[in-house]
Amino acid sequence: MVTLFDSEVNPTEEANIMEHIQQCPNCLIEYENIKQTLSILKPQQQPNAPFLLKQNIMNQLKMEEQKMSTPKAKTVKLNSRLKKIISVAAAVIVLMVAIPIIDSNTNVFNHSARAANSFIESSIKATQFIKSMVIKLKVRTDADDNFALVGTNYDMVNHTIYKSFENPEKWRIEKSGRTLVYDGSFQYLYTKKIDSYFKATRNYIIAEWFLILLDPEKVLMKEQNNIKSDGSKFKMEEKDGLVYMTITSSAKGNFINDYCKNSSIEESNNRREYVFDKNTKLLKGLKIYILEGKKETLITEIESIDYNTNIDASLFNINLPKGTTWQDLTQEANGEAFKNISSKRAAELFFEGMGRNDWELVSQTYSIFKNKSDKVDKMKAEFGSLKVIRIGEPFKSGLYPGEFVPYEIKLKSGEVRKYNLAVRNDNPNKVWLVDGGF
Amino acid sequence: MELANGRSKLEELERVITEFQDQLFRFAFFRTGTFADSQDIVQDVFIKLYHENNNLDSIKNIKHYLYRSIANACVDYHRKSKKLKFESIDTATLPGHMQEREISENLIQIEEYNRLERLLAELPEEQAEIIRLRVFDNLSFVEIASILEIPVTTIKSRFKYGIDKLKVGITTSKEVNYGL
Structure with a gap:
């Protein structure tokens, strides 16, 4: 094995x-x-060699060879401090392509270290005075689905991001179907379509791609990591007091089955166009395009960013209606019936459970059915007593950590539905959980 | 000096660096957990390679040679770092804001290193190292056997024992979809 x-x-x-x-x-x-x-x-971050590593070695050896011909000269090894400066400089230089950096003979490092110093200092200064930020943006997505979901066939959906940089940091991301709030301690998610309230710790990944926008002053650093790790193409230009940074990336993931292709920014060939204020280094705008051959589709566009604006403190809370409870997303899944089986069997059990109106069984894999609300009752009425027509062979696609199980069901209304059920068992007890797709 | 392939020794070294620098840097990083020391180790190994070999083409398997050299350098690094009680004055004299920025830039990767080392800390080092070589460095079992000079069957069994022990207690954070 x-x-x-x-x-x-x-x-x-x-x-x-x-x-x-x-x-x-x-x-x-x-x-x-x-x-x-x-x-x-598997490491989620794979560091690459610093940008100037090769140049350092080649320069040192060339200098040694030159000095071999002058008997009194000594070979000077770079000290650790200078190496650290170079390391930082290298990081920034990847971005500041306009700065002349490589002089293959002498004094390479003072030049780039100065550039790094200048850039770093202004960037830090810029972030020190930000107290708050409101970003308005449009994303081609389904208002009721994950924040990461995008698609060229969706309409633009308005999103707003609120961020308070005061200690402790707080933020809110909202679109018409979902609201996600971090109150300095926990994340809270409200999903309108199923009228459900979720709670999770800070590090639980819900905001997905939006996390990059929550720290606009770190966009350069985060995108630099992307450039290093996946070889994205990068261009930086300066014009009229603005700095334009364009990054073109290839789709990430396994696309033997291309079901997930172009379903998120990461899973698409895409171009990200950032605009920064040259002086403050603060983000001013962003456009993201999905690239399909010669076709380009605008998928995300920032309409405005306001810094240091007043934000009503109540926005960093979600009020829980009476009789409702927070579902803890970090709670361990423990549905016995969905352990130690294949994803296909899990899908069969899920639909068979709904066919028998066995909501106790179904909620082992889809905990929303434990909730008591009008919308959950409506879902039960819609899916209860369904008939399974066919369950197909599971497949994987893109970056999704679980599997997709094709299915065809007939609801009691007579409607036939044919989709792919998303299930995953990447939890400590390896319980298959229904994650969407019906 | 020109080699048989028509390239100079420096040009040949440049080609070797281009081909191996990222994987060797990663190798060093996942054994030291620091960027500056990993850079030092990789840089020193390439310079030593250049000085100690007149003809880089004559090295039988340069990849294995480099991995062995970096592995040895990492062992030396850990031996020395146990003796080192005080921070070098060179590293202590950086401006505060620069250190802060550098730390923030590398934080994500250092956190990831710490996460993985916490997991591997449960294992005997001989099993942990096989897992690092296979999973982090993406080397095949045959390559690992060649680098460590241990039979492939032993490599596979150590890998399996290690994975079996890690199965218990592993947790991770997840995405949330509920994408109805």
Whole structure:
């Protein structure tokens, strides 16, 4: 089995082992367990060598060779302080392409260190006076779906981001179907369509791509990490007191099945066009395009950013209606019926449960059905007593950590629905949880 | 000096650096957890490679040679860092704001290093190192065996024991979809 997790696997051997695994439940569990453990061990950040590493080495060796011809000269090794300055300089120089940086013979480092100093100081100064920020932007998405979801066929949906930089930092992201608030301690999410209230710790990933906009002064740094790690193309221009930064990236993820292609910015070939104020280094605008061959579709556009504006403190809270409780997203999933089975079986159980109106079973994998609200009752009425027509073979796509299970069901209203159920079991108990798609 | 392939020794070194610098830097980073020291280690190994070999083409497997060199340098680094009681005056004299900025730029990656090391701390070092080589450095079991000079079967069994031990207790934060 370990052979499957080698970076060089004989295809025939792999096919034979996989064939066995598909027929042996114990091996399947073992296989999934190893896969799961490895996915957690896979570094999410892969640092690359500093931009100037190669240049440093080549310069040092060239200087040594030159000095070999002058007997009294000594080889000077760069001290740690200078290396640190160079390291910082390298980071910034990747962005400040307009600054002349490489003089292959002498005094490379003072020049770039000065540029770095200047940039860093102004950037820090700029962030010191920001107390608050309000961003208004449009995104082609479904107002009721995840914040990360985008699609070229969706209409533009208005979003607003509020951020208070006072200690503790607080923020709010809202669109018509969802509101997400961080009150300095916890995140709170309200989803209008299913009238449900969720709570999670600070590090739980809900805001997804929007996190980058919550710290506009760090956009340069974060995008720099992207450039280093995935080889995105980068361009920076200065014009009329504005700095234009354009980054073009390829879609990330597994697209053997392209179901998730272009469903988020990361899973699309895309171009991100940032505009910064040259003096303050503060973000002033952003446009993101999805690129499909020669076709470009504007997917996100910042309409305005107001800094240091008054924000009503009540915006950093979501009022919980009486009789409603917060669902803790960080609570461990423990649905026994959905452990140690395949994703396909999990989908079957989910739909069969709804067919029998067994909401206790269904809520083990889709906890929203534990809630008591008119909208949940309406969902139960809609999906209860459904008939399963077909459950297909699961597949993976894009960056989604779970699997998609094709299905066809007939509701009691007579309507036939045919979609892909998104399920995932990347939780400590490996319980399959329904994540969307119906 | 010109090599048999028509390139000068410096040009050949430049090609080698271009090919291996990122993977070697990562290798050093996931064993030291610091950017500055990883840079020092990789830089020193390439300079040593240049000085100690007249013909880079003559090295049988340069990838394995470099990995072994970096691994040895990392062992030396840990040995020295245990003895080092005081921060070098060189690193202590940076302007405060620059250190702050540098820390913030590298914070995400250092946090990730710390997360992974916390997980691997549960394992005997011989198993942890195989997992680093396989998962972090993406080396094949055969390559790992060659670098560590240990039979492939031993590499695979250590990898398996390590993964089995890690299965328990691993937790991670998740995305939330509920994308109805």
